[in-house]
Amino acid sequence: MAISDKQIQEIKNILEKDHGREFTWEEATQAMRDLENLASLVIEMANDDRRREEMLKKHPNGLHFEDSGCCCQICGNPASKENSWFDKYGLKCMICQEAINAKIIPGSIAE
Ligand SMILES: [Zn+2]
Structure with missing residues (x-):
């Protein structure tokens, strides 16, 4: 999924507010990529858990x-x-x- 400029700007604003400093566009873009990777990992783990629950039912x-x-x-x-x-x-x-x-x-x- 492509990361939009709007999403990068939103995370840039959040990071700057939370950390009290300016973040570059590249840092914000990397933060969005990291967040996207983390979300994918969580979804994959949830799918694995669901699949294992189904295996135990059988x-x-x-x-x-x-x-x-x-x-x-x-x-x-x-x-x-x-x-x-x-x-x-x-x-x-x-x-x-x-x-x-x-x-x-x-x-x-x-x-
Ligand atoms: Zn063992």
Whole structure:
């Protein structure tokens, strides 16, 4: 989406008011780009959350997580595909999930 001059002027005014100094057009343009990138990231995260909620509705006991590049919420190690379990407590690697299944640690620790 193209950033309009009106949007740049609006954020320039806000920045100048908040910081008590003049901002260049380039700084204001960069601030708008940063804001746009942040908004895109938030939308992407919200869509991911919604998709995961839908997955849990279909698989209430949990399932392997198909997304790659994600980490176990307990130990921080990579957790995807067969080495993952995603349920109401979140994403865990299978070592941590097996510890939960064996009641060595509570599932809620992942939260
Ligand atoms: Zn783990």
